[in-house]
Amino acid sequence: MLVQKYRDMLSGKSVIRQLAEFAAERGKEIGYENVFDYSLGNPSVPVPREFTDKMVELLTTRESGELHGYSPNLGITAVREAVAASLEKRFGLPYRKEHIFMASGAAGALAHAFRLVTEPGDEILTFAPFFPEYHPYVDLTGASLKVVPPDTESFQINFDKFEEMLTEKVMAVLLNTPNNPSGVVYSRDTLERLAGLLTTKAELYGHEIYLISDEPYREIVFDGEAAPCVSKFYDNTIMCYSFSKSLSLPGERIGYVAVNPRCRNAEEMIHMCVQISRGIGHNCPPSIIQLAVAEVLDKTSDMKVYETNRNILYRELTELGFTCVKPGGTFYIFPKAMEEDAKVFCQKALNYDLILVPGDTFGAPGYFRMAYCIDTEKVERSLEALRRFVKTEYM
Amino acid sequence: MLVQKYRDMLSGKSVIRQLAEFAAERGKEIGYENVFDYSLGNPSVPVPREFTDKMVELLTTRESGELHGYSPNLGITAVREAVAASLEKRFGLPYRKEHIFMASGAAGALAHAFRLVTEPGDEILTFAPFFPEYHPYVDLTGASLKVVPPDTESFQINFDKFEEMLTEKVMAVLLNTPNNPSGVVYSRDTLERLAGLLTTKAELYGHEIYLISDEPYREIVFDGEAAPCVSKFYDNTIMCYSFSKSLSLPGERIGYVAVNPRCRNAEEMIHMCVQISRGIGHNCPPSIIQLAVAEVLDKTSDMKVYETNRNILYRELTELGFTCVKPGGTFYIFPKAMEEDAKVFCQKALNYDLILVPGDTFGAPGYFRMAYCIDTEKVERSLEALRRFVKTEYM
Numbered sequence: 001m002l003v004q005k006y007r008d009m010l011s012g013k014s015v016i017r018q019l020a021e022f023a024a025e026r027g028k029e030i031g032y033e034n035v036f037d038y039s040l041g042n043p044s045v046p047v048p049r050e051f052t053d054k055m056v057e058l059l060t061t062r063e064s065g066e067l068h069g070y071s072p073n074l075g076i077t078a079v080r081e082a083v084a085a086s087l088e089k090r091f092g093l094p095y096r097k098e099h100i101f102m103a104s105g106a107a108g109a110l111a112h113a114f115r116l117v118t119e120p121g122d123e124i125l126t127f128a129p130f131f132p133e134y135h136p137y138v139d140l141t142g143a144s145l146k147v148v149p150p151d152t153e154s155f156q157i158n159f160d161k162f163e164e165m166l167t168e169k170v171m172a173v174l175l176n177t178p179n180n181p182s183g184v185v186y187s188r189d190t191l192e193r194l195a196g197l198l199t200t201k202a203e204l205y206g207h208e209i210y211l212i213s214d215e216p217y218r219e220i221v222f223d224g225e226a227a228p229c230v231s232k233f234y235d236n237t238i239m240c241y242s243f244s245k246s247l248s249l250p251g252e253r254i255g256y257v258a259v260n261p262r263c264r265n266a267e268e269m270i271h272m273c274v275q276i277s278r279g280i281g282h283n284c285p286p287s288i289i290q291l292a293v294a295e296v297l298d299k300t301s302d303m304k305v306y307e308t309n310r311n312i313l314y315r316e317l318t319e320l321g322f323t324c325v326k327p328g329g330t331f332y333i334f335p336k337a338m339e340e341d342a343k344v345f346c347q348k349a350l351n352y353d354l355i356l357v358p359g360d361t362f363g364a365p366g367y368f369r370m371a372y373c374i375d376t377e378k379v380e381r382s383l384e385a386l387r388r389f390v391k392t393e394y395m
Numbered sequence: 396m397l398v399q400k401y402r403d404m405l406s407g408k409s410v411i412r413q414l415a416e417f418a419a420e421r422g423k424e425i426g427y428e429n430v431f432d433y434s435l436g437n438p439s440v441p442v443p444r445e446f447t448d449k450m451v452e453l454l455t456t457r458e459s460g461e462l463h464g465y466s467p468n469l470g471i472t473a474v475r476e477a478v479a480a481s482l483e484k485r486f487g488l489p490y491r492k493e494h495i496f497m498a499s500g501a502a503g504a505l506a507h508a509f510r511l512v513t514e515p516g517d518e519i520l521t522f523a524p525f526f527p528e529y530h531p532y533v534d535l536t537g538a539s540l541k542v543v544p545p546d547t548e549s550f551q552i553n554f555d556k557f558e559e560m561l562t563e564k565v566m567a568v569l570l571n572t573p574n575n576p577s578g579v580v581y582s583r584d585t586l587e588r589l590a591g592l593l594t595t596k597a598e599l600y601g602h603e604i605y606l607i608s609d610e611p612y613r614e615i616v617f618d619g620e621a622a623p624c625v626s627k628f629y630d631n632t633i634m635c636y637s638f639s640k641s642l643s644l645p646g647e648r649i650g651y652v653a654v655n656p657r658c659r660n661a662e663e664m665i666h667m668c669v670q671i672s673r674g675i676g677h678n679c680p681p682s683i684i685q686l687a688v689a690e691v692l693d694k695t696s697d698m699k700v701y702e703t704n705r706n707i708l709y710r711e712l713t714e715l716g717f718t719c720v721k722p723g724g725t726f727y728i729f730p731k732a733m734e735e736d737a738k739v740f741c742q743k744a745l746n747y748d749l750i751l752v753p754g755d756t757f758g759a760p761g762y763f764r765m766a767y768c769i770d771t772e773k774v775e776r777s778l779e780a781l782r783r784f785v786k787t788e789y790m
Contacts, residue, residue, distance in 0.1 A: 046459035064441035068644035111676025140674025249463035251682030279535025280675040281506025287646030
């Protein structure tokens with residue numbers, strides 16, 4: 001018989017995907033260039049030239065078996081070494097290949113991290129606003145995801161609520177900075193306070209509490225800043241990284257798990273990832289993509305368009321009277337809707353061909369997300385529609 | 396705390412991998428060309444030229460976002476259409492894209508198939524000799540794999556034992572033809588009898604029993620034959636295919652689930668695969684590999700070397716007095732050892748630099764596997780060692 005829990009999931013459609021489909025349909029009527037589609041977080045800038053060149057070079061010079069053969073289950077050794085060296089240079093922690101497990105994007109990395117440290121019945125906490133896929137990612141392991149309500153002033157952490165919810169059943173805390181959907185970069189203060197609280201509670205409960213740090217937006221930070229490195233604040237950190245956003249190749253499924261070298265049993269945890277893989281059909285990420293990515297570890301796509309778009313939108317939104325935390329990174333902005341129910345607000349916006357995503361999906365009702373990974377020219381053209389929308393409906 | 400079941404698995408090392416490591420070590424002493432390494436099933440022939448050409452063409456002509464962007468969760472639509480058309484043409488069943496889910500190799504496809512039709516506590520039956528990774532693949536889902544003892548006369552199915560074990564708890568039967576490790580192709584008679592029994596028992600128990608058909612060796616069949624198509628014999632068949640062996644690219648992680656168009660709820664099952672993906676971190680196979688493979692669906696690597704090797708080894712082994720079922724495909728042969736304990740037999744073979752894998756690992760004690768996906772020249776050179784081994788130890 002077919003398994004009911006997966007059948008039941010078929011009826012629940014992602015709001016983001018529904019909106020993206022609406023945008024595509026509307027595009028057929030009026031031309032997609034006239035639909036101001038802020039729904040999907042799909043990188044809009046090309047991969048670095050060096051990645052493409054490396055791929056072609058590999059294909060034209062390497063022997064087939066060496067290039068396309070089975071990768072070791074941990075990932076290609078030289079690639080793990082390169083990732084470790086890059087992390088060490090960047091963050092000053094003593095990463096070695098023994099701390100690196102190559103994974104199929106952040107989704108693959110997280111699937112391993114959750115299974116490393118939780119069993120069915122355990123709890124994982126995350127902070128609103130949060131990426132809604134975390135729910136199926138966690139809940140389908142048998143553990144359960146609990147969401148700490150947002151601090152809507154700053155979209156940092158609501159520590160009062162967090163402390164309340166950080167019970168003995170919590171085995172891991174899942175963090176996403178720079179954050180989807182708020183665009184906020186968690187500050188040093190936030191991370192210090194978080195680490196302190198986790199250390200105290202772990203001691204009190206007599207078991208580790210792991211910090212699972214989902215960092216696909218690490219390289220997209222504005223104003224010449226860098227995102228504070230989560231692993232530097234807390235030893236028991238499992239970093240989950242994806243190259244999807246920094247190299248603009250979300251379809252190629254490449255990322256890694258990096259266990260903090262200071263974490264007790266770090267090397268054992270990496271070997272446990274291989275065992276977890278056997279149960280979830282993972283095996284390893286594509287070998288040619290591993291080899292190519294290893295050559296461009298310290299490169300990114302040219303992402304200044306995201307900062308330009310952030311500047312244009314933040315200025316316009318605040319001028320129009322929106323309450324809005326200024327994003328420090330990513331390609332998202334998360335303003336307060338102009339009426340209580342953000343679903344109604346976003347529904348009305350559709351009449352102006354503005355595709356906005358209600359914050360309910362992200363655990364923050366009353367707010368909405370705009371994914372501005374689109375051409376600046378389109379962002380600029382959307383301003384007129386935004387103004388018309390606000391002036392007509394809310395002034 | 397770290398999850399104990401994965402920690403416990405760390406001590407249990409794969410026998411095949413241990414032998415491969417021994418071969419590599421020994422190679423450092425005497426030169427790897429002098430180690431007759433029959434341990435690993437890693438394709439030895441190159442990918443078809445057309446695959447490489449297509450990859451380069453994609454990289455040099457396609458726009459980055461289109462090439463490397465997120466693939467739909469079901470796989471790229473045009474690729475699913477191409478796979479369906481190829482299957483329809485080949486097997487005469489009315490496959491459409493609605494029956495195809497692109498997966499990361501056979502391991503990925505199987506991870507979805509098991510979760511489609513079993514819940515924790517359910518049983519899946521498979522037939523010895525069998526691929527030992529089936530155990531973690533199934534057992535880590537919470538279902539349990541039970542192994543039907545072999546019919547050592549033919550390495551087809553031992554129907555007496557099978558019928559005994561086909562209880563009400565069995566929700567799926569896992570089949571691998573052409574078979575690793577025996578090299579045997581299941582006959583039409585076998586498949587008809589299997590289908591008949593499944594139909595009878597499903598009716599008796601009042602629930603479907605699905606046939607999960609793992610077919611990575613489908614294209615490696617000898618003597619101008621083709622492997623009978625399992626799906627044609629039984630409606631409730633979930634085909635799990637991998638391009639790893641047929642195109643020699645096991646590292647690139649590409650395959651698919653194809654639900655029999657005649658299976659009730661086939662289209663729903665494909666959509667359920669997407670939901671399953673969310674829980675196991677799958678997402679989709681690499682987009683560029685999907686696009687390239689779609690261009691070479693009806694091609695294979697040049698695999699005549701495997702048939703040549705089969706012929707040489709089968710003749711030599713039978714001449715030396717081994718009992719041996721003649722492989723109809725794959726790149727494996729599975730003779731009876733010359734003493735009762737195949738582990739001891741294979742241990743002694745190491746003294747002759749012959750790396751053979753004891754059948755215990757495959758659920759068939761007393762037999763051993765040779766993976767002859769190596770150069771014919773090396774197979775020929777190994778014969779002298781094989782003769783010396785047999786004559787010294789067993790004559």
